[in-house]
Amino acid sequence: MRETRPTVHVSFDGVEHEAFVGESVLECARRCGVTIPSLCFLEGLTVWGGCRICVVEVAEDHRLRPACATQVAADMEIKTETPRLRAYRKSILELLFAEGNHVCAVCVSNGNCELQDMAVFCGMDHVRYDSQAPPREVDSSHPKYVFDQNRCILCTRCVRVCDEIEGAHVWDISHRGEHAEVITELNRPWGESLSCTWCGKCVAVCPTGALSYQGRAIGEMEHDPAMIKRLAVARNRGEWLDPGVMT
């Protein structure tokens, strides 16, 4: 199908590309095959802009901008790879790793984890900050799923998918700062939730080992975030087949 949306010119690291007016820098980059790392962003959900892994530099003033939450503009010169960006991304990842318990060797998602992938991609090989990892409760009260808060990076994908796609709004974020955590209903055990439909979307989209299926051993948990893109495409464009297999 030919796109008829108005376009503007932008450049990624010196290479010119065509961008659709109104799309975000991240969307445009993905379409043009330019890699910008991201974590909280998930195609099919509203933009959260919380993790800041996707920072890019925009030439005019060298300000750092979150690619997922910045709209393209005519003649925007975007840098996606500079020493400064690399340093910031690494620091963000180190802070995430230091904040919770991210000992991959004992995690259900070991090998299938977006946080781990980001660390590899951004070359984060050690953490300069002291590990905080306050012991947090693991909620295994749900018959099908387990929530291990110690691995949660507060990306809010679960909150958004449950609200925006499933329509149940079981999750939200309580408290703030270092005490912030995702909770179900009035901070009660998930298994006692009256609103959860057991659909599993939150588990599918979690980038880390925080949400998993019951009974998974180390490294056995696989997520399926692309499911949400399929749903969004089905709903918004009336196309029910996996866009990945369509030509």
Place this chain on the structure above:
Amino acid sequence: MSDTTMRSVAEAADRAPGEHPSGDNRFDLVDKHLKRSRYAQDQLIETLHVAQDVFGFLSEDILIYVARALRLPPSMVYGVATFYQLFTFDPPGDHSCTVCTGTACFVKGADDIVQGVSAAYNVPAGETSEDRSLTLKTARCLGSCGLAPVVVFDGEVLSHQSVQSTLDLVASAVGGDG
């Protein structure tokens, strides 16, 4: 008819015409605010304030009540309520002692007052003593820096306090060693 049904029927019959269906008339005050604000969802924080003023704290029941009235998911109401430090989820003690720990009061020794009361009544700042007689709170600048250090005891603002004067005050109301 079972005993319990009998009782609830009797209760219903006893109820004055204006009585709140929950059985707790304090909800009338919350309802009044809800009606005045036309059940607008962006009135959540205001509604929580009113509810806390009326009940002294926000219990689960109150949060659920507000969530239902405003048609908001309970987890969102919980998230908003816990974001703000002004909301409290435990019933307050019989007496409350708030010590200002803003800059001016801090410089004039507010921390010693907090520690003094905390040690004497075995109550950490922000919590209520085990016998529920005293709630110890801290606040950030009450806007009366010229009176530093400031203590608010049961709603009364007291200027130029010391550890001893505060302990005496608390002891006179709550009892204990002081």
